[in-house]
Amino acid sequence: MTICDTAKCSGCFACQNVCPKNCISMTEGRLGHLYPQIDESLCISCGACSRVCPQNNLPEMSVPTAAYATRSKDSDEYENASSGGLAAVLSRKMLGRGGIVYGCSSETEGGIKHVRIESDSDLWLLSGSKYVQSHINLIFRDVKDDLENRRAVLFIGTPCQVAGLVNYLKKPYENLITADLICHGVPSQKMLFEHLENVGAASGKYITFREKAGLYIRVSDENKKPVYYKESFDDDYYLGFLCNISLRDSCHSCAFAKNERVSDITIGDFWGLSPQAEIKKPYGISLALPVTDKGREFFEACSDMLENEERPTSEAFAGNSPLRKPVGKAKDREKFIKNYEKKGFKKAAARSLFKKRLRSKTIRLLQKIGLLKKLINILRRK
Numbered sequence: 001m002t003i004c005d006t007a008k009c010s011g012c013f014a015c016q017n018v019c020p021k022n023c024i025s026m027t028e029g030r031l032g033h034l035y036p037q038i039d040e041s042l043c044i045s046c047g048a049c050s051r052v053c054p055q056n057n058l059p060e061m062s063v064p065t066a067a068y069a070t071r072s073k074d075s076d077e078y079e080n081a082s083s084g085g086l087a088a089v090l091s092r093k094m095l096g097r098g099g100i101v102y103g104c105s106s107e108t109e110g111g112i113k114h115v116r117i118e119s120d121s122d123l124w125l126l127s128g129s130k131y132v133q134s135h136i137n138l139i140f141r142d143v144k145d146d147l148e149n150r151r152a153v154l155f156i157g158t159p160c161q162v163a164g165l166v167n168y169l170k171k172p173y174e175n176l177i178t179a180d181l182i183c184h185g186v187p188s189q190k191m192l193f194e195h196l197e198n199v200g201a202a203s204g205k206y207i208t209f210r211e212k213a214g215l216y217i218r219v220s221d222e223n224k225k226p227v228y229y230k231e232s233f234d235d236d237y238y239l240g241f242l243c244n245i246s247l248r249d250s251c252h253s254c255a256f257a258k259n260e261r262v263s264d265i266t267i268g269d270f271w272g273l274s275p276q277a278e279i280k281k282p283y284g285i286s287l288a289l290p291v292t293d294k295g296r297e298f299f300e301a302c303s304d305m306l307e308n309e310e311r312p313t314s315e316a317f318a319g320n321s322p323l324r325k326p327v328g329k330a331k332d333r334e335k336f337i338k339n340y341e342k343k344g345f346k347k348a349a350a351r352s353l354f355k356k357r358l359r360s361k362t363i364r365l366l367q368k369i370g371l372l373k374k375l376i377n378i379l380r381r382k
Ligand SMILES: Cc1cc2nc3c(=O)[nH]c(=O)nc-3n(C[C@H](O)[C@H](O)[C@H](O)COP(=O)(O)OP(=O)(O)OC[C@H]3O[C@@H](n4cnc5c(N)ncnc54)[C@H](O)[C@@H]3O)c2cc1C
Pocket: 080, 081, 082, 083, 084, 085, 086, 087, 088, 102, 103, 104, 105, 126, 127, 128, 129, 130, 131, 132, 133, 134, 156, 157, 158, 181, 182, 183, 184, 185, 186, 267, 268, 269, 270, 271, 286, 287, 320, 322
C-alpha cells in the first residue's frame, strides 16, 4: 500500500493520526526526515491514510483579502518573538477566551514537537521560530478531542501541518482557528541534533533561532543559561537552512507556497514592507494575512493588543517569495546530500558551505565597514 509519492511527502503525520489500526510509524529516510511506514501485517487496506494525505487531496485554499504590518504592544512579547509577536498575541487571546493553543515547543527533550498549551504560564514555550521540522506525533487526535468537547482551539504550524490537520478533521469546526506560517522549508531534526552533538551543545534543553539582534541560534540549559550561541553564518546548520541546501525534498515542490492559503490567518515576517510605512519597527514586524471571515474576526478581536497598519496585499506578496512559489534548490544540494549520507553532517557541511560562509562573512564585513564610514562622516561633520 502506497500513501503518496515519497518525494512529495511533507511529513505532516496526518496518515499516522488517522490509521484505525495504528500500523503506521514514522521512520527516518532521506536527509534524516521522517516518512510513514506501514506495518503490512496489521494493515487492512482501508485507504484512510492515502485519502487524508494533503498531497493527494489538497484542502480548499483562498487568497487573503487584506495585509497588515503588525507588532505586539506588549514589549516583552515583542522582544521574545521572531518578528512582531503576532503568534504570541493570537495565542494569548485564545487562552484569554478559555481556549487551547497548539504550537511548536522550544524544548529539545524527546525531539522538537507540537504541544498543547492551556495556561499563560506555558506560552513562552511556543515563542520564537524553530527552524527545523516540528514533529506532530499523534497530536491531531488531541485537537479533535478538544474540538468535539467544544473547547476553542488555535492551531499554529507550517502550511503542510495545517493542511494535514484540516484533512484529518474531515469537517469544519466553528471552534477552530488555524494559523499557518509563511514557510520556506524545513531541515530534519536528525541533522539538527547531529550538529548540536558536533558542537558540544547536545546537553541543551531549549532552542531558539531568532533574537532581536538578528539570526542567532541559542541553545540553553534548564536555567535558560546559553550553552551554545552563534550567529547564523557562523553555524553550519543555520547556514545550510538559509542556503536551502538541507531542506526536505517536498519543500522544493511545496503545494502551499503560493498566495492562496490553507489557514484562517497566515503569519510571517513583513519582508517587503515599504519604507513609507508609518508603523514603528525598531526590530522585526509581523505580516498578518487574514484569509477567512473567521481569521479576520479573530485578528480584529486582537486589535487592542497590536499596533497595526494596513498595507496592500501586493506589497506582502512581492516581498516574501514563499507566498509566490516554492523555494529553489541550492546548486550543490545533491552533492551535499551524497556527502551527508556517506560522511555525516560535519564533513558534508565543511565541503559545501565553505564558499557560502565566506560570501556571507564578506557581505557582513562590508555592511559593517559601510556603517563605520557613515559613523566617521557623522563624527567629522560634528
Ligand atoms: C521553518 C520555518 C520557516 C519559515 N520561513 C519563513 C519565510 O520564508 N518567510 C517568512 O516571512 N516567515 C517565515 N517563517 C515564519 C517566521 O519565522 C516567524 O515565525 C513569523 O514571522 C511569525 O513571527 P512571530 O513573531 O509572530 O511569532 P514567533 O515568535 O516566530 O512564533 C511562531 C509560532 O510558530 C510556531 N512554530 C515555531 N517553529 C515552528 C516549526 N518549526 N513548525 C511549526 N510551527 C512552528 C510556534 O508554535 C509559534 O506559535 C518561518 C518559520 C518557520 C518555523
